[in-house]
Every structure is written in C-alpha cells, then in structure tokens.
C-alpha cells in the first residue's frame with residue numbers, strides 16, 4: 117500500500133521544488149495543491165474525504181489545517197539554511213531591512229545575523245494578525261525591505277515596502293516527506309487496528325459512519341448499503357441536532373421510496389467530538405405494503421432434507437449459486453418453495469434483505485418502489501396467477517436490470533408460463549421442489565421440527581410422536597404438502613396434554629380431518645352473508661390474519677371488516 121500524501125504549498129514558488137523532490141520519492145503517492153491559510157484548509161478537508169493518509173503544509177496554514185481535520189499533518193520546517201539563504205539575498209539590497217516572524221524563526225535568524233554581522237533587524241510576532249499592526253510602524257520607521265512568510269510579504273507589499281518570502285529549501289521539503297513516511301508507519305498501525313474493528317462491525321451487520329465536528333468522515337462501514345444512503349447535507353443537519361439534543365432518531369425517505377432509520381449520538385475522545393450514525397432500512401415500511409414481506413434476518417433456514425429428492429434439489433442450488441442469479445422454483449402448494457428461496461438468499465446474499473413479493477396480491481406501484489430499491493434478493497411468488505399486464509411488463513423491464521445490478525431474482529411459476537417472460541435459458545436455473553409424497557424420509561424430521569417449534573412458541577406439551585403414528589401420517593395424501601402437515605401437527609400438539617403422542621390420537625385426528633374435508637362447503641353455497649363470510653375468512657387466512665391487509669385487499673375499511681367479522 118502506497119502512502120497517499122497531499123502536499124499543500126502555501127505559495128506558488130514552492131511548487132517546482134516539491135515537483136523535483138516528488139520524482140525521487142516513488143514509494144509515496146504525492147499530490148500537490150497551492151493554498152494559503154483558509155484556502156489550504158479547504159483543500160485539506162477535501163483530501164480527507166478523498167482518502168489521503170497524510171497532509172504536508174507549512175507555518176500558519178499547517179496549524180489551521182491541523183485544527184480542521186483528523187489526518188496527521190506534517191510541517192515543512194524553516195531551517196537554518198533557509199534563513200541563511202534569505203539573509204544573504206537581502207544583503208544585496210540597500211534599503212533598511214527587517215525580518216518578521218514567529219520566535220521559532222526569529223531567534224535563529226537573530227543569532228545568524230549577529231554572527232555573520234548582517235545589517236538586519238529582527239521582529240518577533242506572537243500571532244499572524246500582529247503583522248497588521250507592526251508593518252505600518254516599520255514603514256514609518258523607514259524600512260524598505262521586509263522578509264517573512266506569505267502573510268507578512270503580502271502586508272509589506274500593501275504598505276509599499278518590498279516583501280521577500282522566506283522560502284523552504286529542498287532539504288526542508290525532503291525532511292517533511294521523510295517525516296510523513298515515519299508518521300505513516302504509526303498511522304498504518306492505527307488503520308490496521310481500525311480495519312480489524314471494522315470487520316467485527318461488519319459481522320454485526322452495522323451500517324455506520326463517524327464524522328468529526330467539521331463534517332469530515334473519520335470512518336465508515338457499509339454492509340447493507342453501498343455508501344452513505346442519505347445526503348451529506350442531511351447528515352450535517354443531524355450532527356447539529358445531536359450536538360443540541362445528545363441523540364437523534366429519524367426516518368428519512370430517500371428518493372427511491374425507501375425509508376431509512378437513522379440513529380445518531382456523539383462521543384468525546386481527546387476533547388474532540390465525534391458523531392456516530394447508524395443506518396437501517398425500515399423493514400416495517402415495506403411490510404405495510406400489500407403482498408410484500410421483507411425478511412431482514414440472516415439465519416440459515418431450518419430446512420429438513422433427509423430424502424434423496426430434497427438433497428438432489430438442494431444440490432442444484434449449491435452447485436449453481438456462484439454463477440447464476442436467476443432461479444425459477446417449481447413445486448406444489450406448500451411444498452417449501454418459499455423456504456428454498458430463503459436458502460438461495462442465505463447462500464448468496466446472506467447479510468442483506470430478502471423481499472418476498474406475492475404477485476397475486478401486490479400493487480404495481482408498490483412493486484415499482486421495491487424493484488428500484490437496493491434490496492439484494494427478490495422472490496416473486498405466484499407469478500403465474502393471472503398477472504396483470506402492468507405487473508408483467510414491470511417484471512420484463514426490470515428483470516435483466518435487476519440481475520445486472522447484482523440482485524438475485526427468484527420466481528415461482530408453472531413451467532409453461534416462463535415463455536411469457538422470454539428468459540434466456542443460459543441465465544436461468546430451474547429447481548423442482550419435491551412434493552411431500554416423494555419425501556418419506558423427511559416425515560420424521562418435519563414432525564419433530566414442528567413439534568419443537570410449537571413447544572417453544574405456544575408452550576405445547578408433546579415432545580415425542582410414536583413411530584407408528586408417523587407411519588399413519590405417511591399413508592394419507594397431503595395436497596398442500598408441508599404446510600398442511602405443519603397445520604395438522606399444530607392441531608395435534610394443541611389437543612394433547614401428555615408428553616407423547618400415541619398412534620391412536622393421530623389416527624383419530626386424521627379421521628376427523630378427512631371427514632371435514634369431505635364436508636367442505638362450496639364457496640357459492642348459502643346466503644349472500646354466508647358467502648361473504650367465507651370469502652372474508654379465506655382472504656384473512658391468505659393474509660396471515662392481518663386485518664389491515666385483508667381490509668385493503670377487500671376494498672373496505674378496517675372498522676367495516678371488524679364489524680363483519682364479529683357478526684359472523
């Protein structure tokens with residue numbers, strides 16, 4: 117890694133010397149700009165943002181830069197050689213001469229002048245502004261030639277005196293570069309420590325930025341976002357709020373329709389204030405949309421796969437996942453396509469968001485918002501269920517765009533329907549999710565998993581099902597596959613107070629299930645009120661019993677839905 121150095125020369129005449137030294141210092145990456153005092157500070161701030169490691173400047177400019185940024189700032193010192201050179205130069209002038217500067221220069225200059233018997237007077241100042249008062253006095257006392265730094269020379273010229281700039285020579289510039297190299301060794305040590313901490317932060321999937329009092333970026337870590345997801349100006353406003361209130365928590369709607377939660381607080385280190393901001397996508401904002409669910413957690417899905425059929429299907433994913441971005445999942449209802457989508461997401465973009473879009477129930481406008489966001493995996497389910505042309509066109513438009521942006525797209529569809537999308541076969545991986553009747557070996561694992569899940573979430577008692585009982589379950593048809601089995605296990609464990617489920621209990625429940633299925637009322641049978649009640653219940657079930665989403669889908673308000681539900 118090369119050291120990136122920004123050399124800010126306070127005066128133009130320094131440029132050729134720096135250029136000359138630069139040519140010999142190939143182990144440094146040196147950029148050069150000219151800027152005195154505040155101009156120099158502005159350049160330094162930009163350099164900090166642009167990732168330079170070290171700044172080199174001189175005198176008052178270096179001092180001001182040091183106060184404004186957090187990077188190491190190396191001074192180009194004024195050496196005895198520099199003073200000797202300027203005194204020798206001044207000797208040839210006949211006017212009355214004075215050298216003006218801070219004591220670090222004037223003490224040395226006075227002794228050189230005394231030793232070599234140079235006719236020059238030396239004046240010390242305590243701060244840069246002192247020259248404004250001093251120079252008119254020198255003018256009045258008959259001085260014609262003033263030696264000093266940039267500000268002094270400019271002031272001398274303004275008062276009609278000759279100003280000669282105290283310049284830094286080659287050796288001072290070389291020495292500054294050497295100091296920069298030494299400083300960098302220490303700086304790099306700190307950077308590597310920060311690098312380790314950054315990795316730790318990434319493991320915690322934090323997106324954060326640390327800025328200093330001047331708005332300079334001290335550190336940033338991006339895991340879900342590519343870079344700062346809000347504008348820099350907004351960030352500055354938040355820093356001001358943190359300064360006043362101590363913390364800030366805001367939701368920012370960024371232009372692509374995402375809501376981002378920003379949390380900010382401050383920390384004082386070595387008397388300097390730092391503002392720390394964390395960013396997260398407000399998943400709830402997406403989840404409020406109909407037919408759209410965002411999954412933020414990043415755990416390996418609990419997927420039972422003891423059967424040959426399941427292992428074959430998973431192998432297809434494992435072997436293709438690094439080269440392919442477009443997947444189509446085929447499978448019967450409830451067979452686990454959603455879980456496969458989670459598995460693909462986990463295998464690839466584990467640390468980012470998975471958005472599940474139920475094509476049947478989502479709004480095209482919402483779809484547009486999600487599609488243009490920076491979500492990393494999108495699973496479109498029910499894509500073949502009478503898609504509105506509007507939505508279909510949207511998918512057609514976005515599909516390759518999404519893939520080009522590195523977003524993984526997973527669809528679940530009927531095989532024949534795919535032609536409508538005109539998908540290039542090379543890009544696509546098709547996965548056949550086996551139905552439950554092809555997966556005898558998975559039964560025991562599935563039953564145990566669901567039983568454990570309900571034991572933990574609902575506090576149900578049973579912790580074991582007799583082997584014979586499982587055999588009974590395998591004998592019947594499960595047209596809605598694993599979802600249906602899961603629902604059956606739920607009823608089973610809820611109705612059992614003992615720890616073990618006997619075969620007789622399973623047989624009895626399977627019988628009841630069969631009877632109720634035979635009795636299922638056709639949707640259109642009965643009075644209008646009864647039909648309405650069945651429709652409401654069916655939609656409610658499809659929307660996971662979320663009343664807001666159900667009401668929205670049915671085009672009625674929540675209180676009407678509530679009234680209708682309580683009537684039935």
Ligand SMILES: Nc1ncnc2c1ncn2[C@@H]1O[C@H](COP(=O)(O)OP(=O)(O)OP(=O)(O)O)[C@@H](O)[C@H]1O
Nearest residue numbers: 418419420448449450451452453454455598599602
């Ligand atoms: N192999 C498996 N291991 C554990 N749980 C499973 C497995 N397959 C499915 N499930 C569970 O069964 C239920 C239904 O699965 P999922 O929703 O993934 O099915 P699907 O094929 O996407 O259904 P649909 O197409 O009807 O929406 C979920 O609760 C899921 O967690």
